Amino acid sequence: MKRRKIDKIITPHVLLNPHDCKACWACIDTCPSKVIGKVSFLWHKHALIINSGACTGCLKCVKTCSAAAFIPLKNTTRHDGR
Ligand code: SF4
Numbered sequence: 616m617k618r619r620k621i622d623k624i625i626t627p628h629v630l631l632n633p634h635d636c637k638a639c640w641a642c643i644d645t646c647p648s649k650v651i652g653k654v655s656f657l658w659h660k661h662a663l664i665i666n667s668g669a670c671t672g673c674l675k676c677v678k679t680c681s682a683a684a685f686i687p688l689k690n691t692t693r694h695d696g697r
């Protein structure tokens with residue numbers, strides 16, 4: 616059960632802190648691999664990981680999120696050269 620909960624906030628390359636998420640949905644549009652989805656209830660909205668295995672580590676989500684809700688994991692370097 617715990618494992619499944621973690622799967623919703625982590626990929627091999629990034630960690631998502633849903634508590635910092637402002638639900639702007641910019642990361643969803645930015646992610647080229649459709650890794651990120653939404654929880655979108657009236658009073659409860661935040662991004663979540665829906666396809667962890669598809670994450671390529673491009674870190675576009677990290678760069679896009681103005682709330683710093685995405686944190687790159689240690690071994691990940693940007694694939695876009697920035
Ligand atoms: S870009 Fe950041 S604040 Fe916006 S939905 Fe994604 S995680 Fe949340």
Ligand code: SF4
Pocket residue numbers: 626628629645646647648649650651669670671672673674675676677
């Ligand atoms: S690192 Fe790239 S592929 Fe992975 S969730 Fe972020 S934007 Fe998507």
